[in-house]
Amino acid sequence: MGSFLAFPLAKPPDIFDLPDSAPLEADKDDVYAESHSLNVELSETMHRQNMRSKKEMTMFYEYRQHWSEVVEKLKKKYPQWTSKDILNLRYQFEFFVRDQGYLLHYTIFNEMLDVFQDASSPEQRRMMFESVDTGQYNAINFEEYLQLMNNINIETPVPRPPGIEQDRDEIMNLVSDLSEANTFLQICYDLF
Known part of the structure; x- marks a missing residue:
């Protein structure tokens, strides 16, 4: 499998080329330089x-x-x-x-x-x-x-309801610590 054809081709594929390819070759350097700077x-x-x-x-x-x-x-x-x-x-x-x-x-x-x-x-x-x-x-x-x-x-x-301001920072710190804990600790704390 892969990206190769699995059967022989009866005729070579058609290749479409622009007739005036010489000016395009000269513009390639400009296009490459512009895309590089971007x-x-x-x-x-x-x-x-x-x-x-x-x-x-x-x-x-x-x-x-x-x-x-x-x-x-x-x-x-x-x-x-x-x-x-x-x-x-x-x-x-x-x-x-x-x-x-x-x-x-x-x-x-x-x-x-x-x-x-x-x-x-x-x-x-x-x-x-x-x-x-x-x-x-x-x-x-x-x-x-x-x-x-x-x-x-x-x-x-x-x-917010009264009383939540005092506890919110402590709760947010705990939630933050638990969310940054590794998977094993999260399982130990029964978060799954």
């Missing part, structure tokens, strides 16, 4: 985003461990928000970016505004997003997200 640019962009994503994941885990200190700093920066508002904004951000390396990409931002039933145009959304995406990554981190929410004044979601 590949290099794409690879560099992906590498920058991966490195930023790893950095943001680490920073977000630090936020969780020292959440009360983070809230105090953020309340000084955004005095109109209560600690509950900041916590709700964190929940929003986590919900939309959990599988995205803790970076909110523009496409997810559009979906988020649709969920919030925001009536702004795509051009306005792009301008809002680019106003906080100073590094031109086409993705924003948690601090830039807070700045964006401050700029557009979207209401925070319905508050």
Whole structure:
């Protein structure tokens, strides 16, 4: 089996060639150079985003461990928000970016505004997003997200039931630790 024909061919296959192939040969170098530069640019962009994503994941885990200190700093920066508002904004951000390396990409931002039933145009959304995406990554981190929410004044979601704020960080840390555990430990804890 394989990719070879299993029977002999009665006649050779037809080959279609352009009559003026000489100019195409000269253009091949240009096409190869252009595709190479596009590949290099794409690879560099992906590498920058991966490195930023790893950095943001680490920073977000630090936020969780020292959440009360983070809230105090953020309340000084955004005095109109209560600690509950900041916590709700964190929940929003986590919900939309959990599988995205803790970076909110523009496409997810559009979906988020649709969920919030925001009536702004795509051009306005792009301008809002680019106003906080100073590094031109086409993705924003948690601090830039807070700045964006401050700029557009979207209401925070319905508050969580009382008592969940105190336990949520501990529960999220446990869930995070268990999800990162190897298969044997997950079986031992009867997670399957």
